[in-house]
Amino acid sequence: MASASPRRLDLLRQVGLEPDTVLGAEIDETPKPKETPRLLAVRLAREKALKVAAERPDAAVLAADTVVALGRRILPKAETGAEVRACLELLSGRAHKVLTAVAVSGPKGLTSRLVETRVRFKRLTGADIASYLESGEGLGKAGGYAIQGRAGAFVTELTGSYSGVVGLPLYETLNLLTGAGLKVR
Numbered sequence: 001m002a003s004a005s006p007r008r009l010d011l012l013r014q015v016g017l018e019p020d021t022v023l024g025a026e027i028d029e030t031p032k033p034k035e036t037p038r039l040l041a042v043r044l045a046r047e048k049a050l051k052v053a054a055e056r057p058d059a060a061v062l063a064a065d066t067v068v069a070l071g072r073r074i075l076p077k078a079e080t081g082a083e084v085r086a087c088l089e090l091l092s093g094r095a096h097k098v099l100t101a102v103a104v105s106g107p108k109g110l111t112s113r114l115v116e117t118r119v120r121f122k123r124l125t126g127a128d129i130a131s132y133l134e135s136g137e138g139l140g141k142a143g144g145y146a147i148q149g150r151a152g153a154f155v156t157e158l159t160g161s162y163s164g165v166v167g168l169p170l171y172e173t174l175n176l177l178t179g180a181g182l183k184v185r
């Protein structure tokens with residue numbers, strides 16, 4: 001598995017899969033000029049899978065990438081409290097999309113899937129944002145929040161894949177692994 005994300009590993013384990021090796025794939029995640037959120041997610045997932053596949057030519061490699069988008073606007077992976085606040089202010093009271101791409105490099109080559117989930121947040125109060133910032137949970141997360149934590153209480157509607165929002169859409173991942181000729185129990 002080409003991921004340094006403990007959440008992705010937890011999701012795989014949730015369905016009884018245990019990767020032989022877990023290796024982070026460090027790549028440049030900067031969007032290209034005018035790149036759409038969907039194309040960005042797919043490109044990065046594929047690049048992560050290929051990078052680790054080059055290091056481990058005989059292994060099957062699974063990678064994923066999550067991008068949060070408001071229309072065509074890509075929200076950053078929030079690295080500071082100020083970025084978390086800016087993301088939450090944008091997401092408050094509206095619907096956004098979480099795009100997670102999964103890529104598998106296996107015996108049949110490289111394949112990928114894109115999973116799109118629409119998430120609506122309640123209108124956030126100043127107190128909601130302040131206490132979320134204090135929790136620190138939004139740091140390092142695409143779009144500045146993690147649905148599996150306190151921000152779960154901000155969600156009024158979700159259409160798509162919950163596991164996709166957390167970082168690895170399980171139904172599509174299992175299908176992709178099976179389609180790539182890998183045996184998954």
Ligand SMILES: Cc1cn([C@H]2C[C@H](O)[C@@H](COP(=O)(O)OP(=O)(O)OP(=O)(O)O)O2)c(=O)[nH]c1=O
Nearest residue numbers: 003004005065066141142145146147165166167
């Ligand atoms: C929206 C959202 C994102 N996230 C996380 C999932 C991803 O780990 C992260 C998005 O960044 P990614 O670049 O997709 O992943 P990563 O850098 O954490 O891990 P790796 O590339 O090694 O696989 O945001 C949540 O945990 N919960 C959420 O609700």
